[in-house]
Amino acid sequence: MSAELSTEQQAQQPEEMVLAKAINAALHDELTADEKTLLIGEDIGALGGVFRVTDGLQSRFGTDRVIDSPLAESGIVGTSIGMAMRGYRPVAEIQFDGFVFPAFNQITTQLAKMHNRSDGAITVPVTIRLPYGGSIGSIEHHSESPEALFAHTAGLRIVAPSNPHDAYWMTRQAIVCDDPVIILEPKRRYWLKGPVDRQNPAPDAFTAQVVREGADATIACYGPLVPVALAAAEAAAQDGRSIEVVDIRSISPLDDETIARSAAKTSRLVVAHEAPTFGGFGAEIAARAAEKAHGRLRSPVLRVGGFHMPYPPSKQEHRYLPDIDRMLEAVDRSFSY
Amino acid sequence: MNAVQPIQLLAPEGTLSENETYSPYIAALSDEDLRSLYRNMALERRLDAEATSLQRQGQLALWVPALGQEGAQVGTIAALKPSDMVFPTYREHAMALYRGITPEELITQFRAVAHAGWTPEKYNFHLYTVVLGAQTLHAAGWAMGIAQDLRTGSVPRGRQEDEIVLACLGDGASSQGDVHESMVFAGSYGLPVLYFIQNNHWAISVPTSTQSKAPLAARAGGYGFEGVRVDGNDVLGSYAVAAHMAEQIRSGQGPKLIESVTYRIGAHTTADDPTKYRSADEVERWKAQDPLDRYRTWLTAQETADEGFYQQVEEEAEDLAAELRRATLSIEAQPLEEVFDTVYAEPHRQIEAEKAWLKDYEAGFAEDGDKA
Ligand SMILES: Cc1ncc(C[n+]2csc(CCOP(=O)(O)OP(=O)(O)O)c2C)c(N)n1
Numbered sequence: 001m002s003a004e005l006s007t008e009q010q011a012q013q014p015e016e017m018v019l020a021k022a023i024n025a026a027l028h029d030e031l032t033a034d035e036k037t038l039l040i041g042e043d044i045g046a047l048g049g050v051f052r053v054t055d056g057l058q059s060r061f062g063t064d065r066v067i068d069s070p071l072a073e074s075g076i077v078g079t080s081i082g083m084a085m086r087g088y089r090p091v092a093e094i095q096f097d098g099f100v101f102p103a104f105n106q107i108t109t110q111l112a113k114m115h116n117r118s119d120g121a122i123t124v125p126v127t128i129r130l131p132y133g134g135s136i137g138s139i140e141h142h143s144e145s146p147e148a149l150f151a152h153t154a155g156l157r158i159v160a161p162s163n164p165h166d167a168y169w170m171t172r173q174a175i176v177c178d179d180p181v182i183i184l185e186p187k188r189r190y191w192l193k194g195p196v197d198r199q200n201p202a203p204d205a206f207t208a209q210v211v212r213e214g215a216d217a218t219i220a221c222y223g224p225l226v227p228v229a230l231a232a233a234e235a236a237a238q239d240g241r242s243i244e245v246v247d248i249r250s251i252s253p254l255d256d257e258t259i260a261r262s263a264a265k266t267s268r269l270v271v272a273h274e275a276p277t278f279g280g281f282g283a284e285i286a287a288r289a290a291e292k293a294h295g296r297l298r299s300p301v302l303r304v305g306g307f308h309m310p311y312p313p314s315k316q317e318h319r320y321l322p323d324i325d326r327m328l329e330a331v332d333r334s335f336s337y
Numbered sequence: 338m339n340a341v342q343p344i345q346l347l348a349p350e351g352t353l354s355e356n357e358t359y360s361p362y363i364a365a366l367s368d369e370d371l372r373s374l375y376r377n378m379a380l381e382r383r384l385d386a387e388a389t390s391l392q393r394q395g396q397l398a399l400w401v402p403a404l405g406q407e408g409a410q411v412g413t414i415a416a417l418k419p420s421d422m423v424f425p426t427y428r429e430h431a432m433a434l435y436r437g438i439t440p441e442e443l444i445t446q447f448r449a450v451a452h453a454g455w456t457p458e459k460y461n462f463h464l465y466t467v468v469l470g471a472q473t474l475h476a477a478g479w480a481m482g483i484a485q486d487l488r489t490g491s492v493p494r495g496r497q498e499d500e501i502v503l504a505c506l507g508d509g510a511s512s513q514g515d516v517h518e519s520m521v522f523a524g525s526y527g528l529p530v531l532y533f534i535q536n537n538h539w540a541i542s543v544p545t546s547t548q549s550k551a552p553l554a555a556r557a558g559g560y561g562f563e564g565v566r567v568d569g570n571d572v573l574g575s576y577a578v579a580a581h582m583a584e585q586i587r588s589g590q591g592p593k594l595i596e597s598v599t600y601r602i603g604a605h606t607t608a609d610d611p612t613k614y615r616s617a618d619e620v621e622r623w624k625a626q627d628p629l630d631r632y633r634t635w636l637t638a639q640e641t642a643d644e645g646f647y648q649q650v651e652e653e654a655e656d657l658a659a660e661l662r663r664a665t666l667s668i669e670a671q672p673l674e675e676v677f678d679t680v681y682a683e684p685h686r687q688i689e690a691e692k693a694w695l696k697d698y699e700a701g702f703a704e705d706g707d708k709a
């Protein structure tokens with residue numbers, strides 16, 4: 001009991017914690033708030049997940065609410081849909097980005113469409129937590145960015161937090177949302193530390209935010225690349241160039257107004273993601289910004305992203321992934337028009 | 338779960354029992370064959386230890402220990418012909434070595450310098466597959482190809498008319514939909530596939546009982562073929578059961594399944610901490626069933642091998658470990674240019690353009706000299 005009180009007291013104050021712990025706290029608080037919220041996934045119980053995001057939750061809430069599943073992603077998502085139809089709020093963990101594909105059928109043909117095809121009679125408030133992205137020096141299938149595949153599927157909301165405070169609140173907002181939500185968790189930022197204020201909600205999960213003001217160009221990105229963009233803006237500032245950074249946060253719905261407003265203000269827009277640029281989500285942003293900020297842009301919208309290849313062996317990932325230099329090179333190019 | 342006792346010929350104490358069906362396969366092995374089983378297990382064990390330490394020293398992205406599963410793997414692969422195709426998971430190092438894959442080829446993927454370390458064709462040993470269960474469908478498809486070859490009388494040069502396919506998977510992977518579909522195809526078409534499930538009791542932190550309340554061998558019955566449980570830590574039993582099944586499959590009897598009951602003594606991977614989910618007692622109990630110890634006891638008692646032999650194997654194992662270390666430290670990363678070149682078999686505009694862009698981009702830094 002006393003331990004509980006001290007947790008509560010701690011929760012009054014903004015607390016420094018790593019992003020993984022912030023998600024853990026969000027899951028803890030939603031499990032506490034609603035008896036119908038459940039977690040399901042591979043190794044999420046005693047092990048606490050391979051990234052320890054669910055650490056301690058099974059011992060706190062029991063094996064009936066923090067469910068170690070058989071090793072089957074289609075099963076995890078498919079049964080989550082069934083539980084959701086029955087009034088529960090399952091939060092499904094997929095262990096790594098590359099292992100979401102066995103569940104692709106359930107996600108795209110069932111989860112995304114259930115509300116629509118039942119004429120709105122059925123809601124499926126399933127949350128899918130998907131650790132995604134590279135730069136962790138791993139072997140294949142552990143570093144992918146499949147967001148475009150899901151963004152193209154109507155019926156799925158998709159968010160990507162970039163810092164612990166957002167991760168806490170976006171996770172909670174995703175769970176209480178009546179639509180299916182995929183949370184792209186920036187796995188290389190799981191150990192990024194920052195303040196989490198459990199009393200003051202972050203802005204609406206489905207909006208973009210300007211995270212650094214600037215005047216000469218905008219870099220818009222999400223998830224793991226936001227710290228990279230902020231560092232790029234810092235480096236550019238030393239060269240006398242003022243860069244605004246927009247954290248896109250929500251991929252679907254896309255807050256194109258905020259992005260276009262920033263682009264119109266600075267007159268140049270660079271969009272970055274780890275996923276390949278070809279057919280990537282950046283193309284959607286570029287098209288919308290070009291339309292909405294038409295006449296205010298002094299350069300075409302430029303994209304920075306991965307190459308048109310399967311994620312490469314990680315010894316070469318530094319040449320594949322957008323970094324500060326790649327972002328600044330694009331900014332330079334936008335000044336050359 | 339223990340309702341069906343696994344077939345065991347060699348007990349943990351090193352005593353061999355008689356079995357009408359299986360003993361003849363052991364009797365047919367020469368002393369040389371028998372020593373080779375030991376040698377192959379010992380080589381893998383040494384390589385495994387070296388790879389684990391290389392990973393701890395930061396030289397590998399990951400290592401997936403096969404410690405404890407040498408008997409299951411060596412016994413089974415030894416029962417196949419070199420011309421039989423193997424579709425492994427990612428833990429079949431003893432099988433890979435048995436087929437002649439070099440330490441350098443084996444370690445490539447784990448040093449994350451390339452996705453593929455070997456040419457599957459060369460060893461009739463497919464690449465490791467990390468997306469669990471996917472390879473079992475490829476195995477079924479490969480077997481369909483064998484059937485097509487026979488139908489059209491076009492067995493490729495270097496392949497055998499009586500080729501069979503080994504489809505490896507773990508207890509965890511047995512839950513994947515792909516595995517179900519593979520068994521449906523194999524059963525439906527009577528394909529020459531031997532399913533080899535290494536039930537090492539754990540799928541990372543999840544016990545086999547979460548995957549199935551019935552022995553995994555019992556699955557086969559639902560698809561219309563035979564499944565057998567064998568003690569995977571008994572290399573002779575593993576050999577005999579696989580040899581018997583391979584013979585039946587070769588004679589056209591369709592697919593079969595082996596559930597090899599063994600234990601993962603090490604961590605799931607070097608990134609794993611097994612103390613979080615299993616007891617030290619359990620691990621100790623299984624160590625007492627070690628596949629090498631019991632086999633060595635028997636070999637020695639039979640006077641099939643002596644100290645000189647073990648000494649020789651140990652030296653060979655040290656050389657192998659040294660070679661693994663040397664290869665790991667000297668192996669070059671596959672350049673990104675080569676990755677571009679292997680995305681498609683035929684030219685592709687975007688590939689050409691992006692490759693050219695990267696070259697220009699990096700050349701810019703070389704001129705400035707300000708990027709490592
Ligand atoms: C489709 C898929 N889902 C999840 C994973 C992550 N993962 C890698 S190994 C593993 C456990 C596999 O257990 P098992 O099949 O018993 O094989 P073992 O590792 O014990 O040899 C998991 C969950 C994966 N590689 N592929």
Ligand SMILES: [Mg+2]
Nearest residue numbers: 507508539540
């Ligand atoms: Mg296993």
